[in-house]
Amino acid sequence: MSNSMVAKRYALALFRIAKEQQLLGVVGEELRVVKEVMQYNMDLKAVLDSSKLTMDKKKEILKAAFASLNVYVLNTLLILIDRHRENEIIEVANQFFELANDEAGIAEAQVFSTRELTEAEREVLSATFAAKVGKKSLRIENIVDSELLGGIKLRIGNRIYDGSLRGKLNRLERKLLS
Template sequence: MTGSTVAKRYALALFQLANEHQLLNEMEEELRVVKEVVNQNTELNAVLKSPRLSIAKKKEILKDTFGAVNTYVLNTLLILVERHRENEISDVADQFIHLANDERGIAEAKVYSIRPLTDVEREALSGTFAAKVGKSSLRIDNIVDSSLLGGIKLRIGNRIFDGSLRGKLERLERQLLG
């Protein structure tokens, strides 16, 4: 996971507040929503990065957009805007989620499969692969990818476990040609 030093510092401060006030789950969910809104809404992104708008106007827009979130989350967003760090919002959310996951012993995993996984399959994958990366469980993001031909491919952080038919065929091809 990459992230600027600035994002890590803001996330750590927010994480400490969340732990202190027992708001870890609530703030994590709110930051996931904030991250999704900031990443998906190009108009909001353009407004936040615009040099023509005053900081006060940007803060007002953030208050209108994220008025329902926790005060600590909103204040962090406002401080980021005030200090011209609008582009760090998504990284701060990522870093906070990473800290929260470490606290709980959870790892984020992207699972590529040819069809959506059932709950039983998700649990089995979580139990098997969480131990391999030293965590208690996995939070699985299932991505359907028909190009795999069969099997699954897992990405946990920088580690990739490729049990897909396509991956096996590519490894076999390299063996035969090498």
């Protein structure tokens, strides 16, 4: 079974429990923290990947690192350790976010701009582009890109909306050459 299928199964189980217990928001926020820690704390990642440590020791370390987590999130992490799926923690979180976003009618979007967007600009982008992808709203991650000359580039899933100056110039060049 492929790793993404495994992660999706764990995420679906956690999603169903969180939905049943009406804890989708809490579990989602805690998984964001877990994902961030797992991505940026190389020491913890090295400890969990180590074959020299026993499973019980790994669980102890995980419990200490994430002591304040909701019991369902912590148990999911411990089960992943039990099943030797430590490397799937980040993907389980990603799959959970996808399920939660589908439930709430939200799409994840990356917006590349020359400067940090204001809250009003984020709301306008969310309202405009959410309708285009059939969602209620967008959860926007703003990425400041100094390579852009002006405008914005928006990525929602595998769709890219290019309103950047460079993109417009490239389209104009193709039009003139054809």
